[in-house]
Amino acid sequence: MTRRPLYDAVTRSMAAELYDKGHGVKSISNQIGVPYEAVRQWINTYRSVGIEGLAGMGKRSAVYSFETKVAAGKAGKPTREQELERRVEMLEAENAYLKKSIALKAEKRSRTARRRSS
Numbered sequence: 001m002t003r004r005p006l007y008d009a010v011t012r013s014m015a016a017e018l019y020d021k022g023h024g025v026k027s028i029s030n031q032i033g034v035p036y037e038a039v040r041q042w043i044n045t046y047r048s049v050g051i052e053g054l055a056g057m058g059k060r061s062a063v064y065s066f067e068t069k070v071a072a073g074k075a076g077k078p079t080r081e082q083e084l085e086r087r088v089e090m091l092e093a094e095n096a097y098l099k100k101s102i103a104l105k106a107e108k109r110s111r112t113a114r115r116r117s118s
Contacts, residue, residue, distance in 0.1 A: 009055040
């Protein structure tokens with residue numbers, strides 16, 4: 001299996017800059033000498049998460065020592081109270097979402113009714 005070449009953040013940022021100037025993916029690919037598919041993926045990432053996300057692509061995950069992992073594992077399971085607080089927060093968020101959804105549907109029905117009566 002052949003390894004794909006990795007490109008640095010400067011190259012990815014250059015692609016984003018050219019994209020902002022109105023260049024298409026194929027043009028950017030030709031100008032910076034990077035395969036089309038790589039540039040296409042960069043531009044999609046740039047459009048969805050911005051320059052910070054694009055610059056952070058390809059970074060390796062942090063490596064933790066055994067001692068650090070053991071210390072983190074000792075935090076243990078959440079208490080019953082913490083579990084219930086988390087559940088309440090989730091239910092409150094779900095409730096707010098449903099209320100917003102109902103309000104948006106009512107607003108849409110109201111607009112449709114006004115158009116029909118005009």
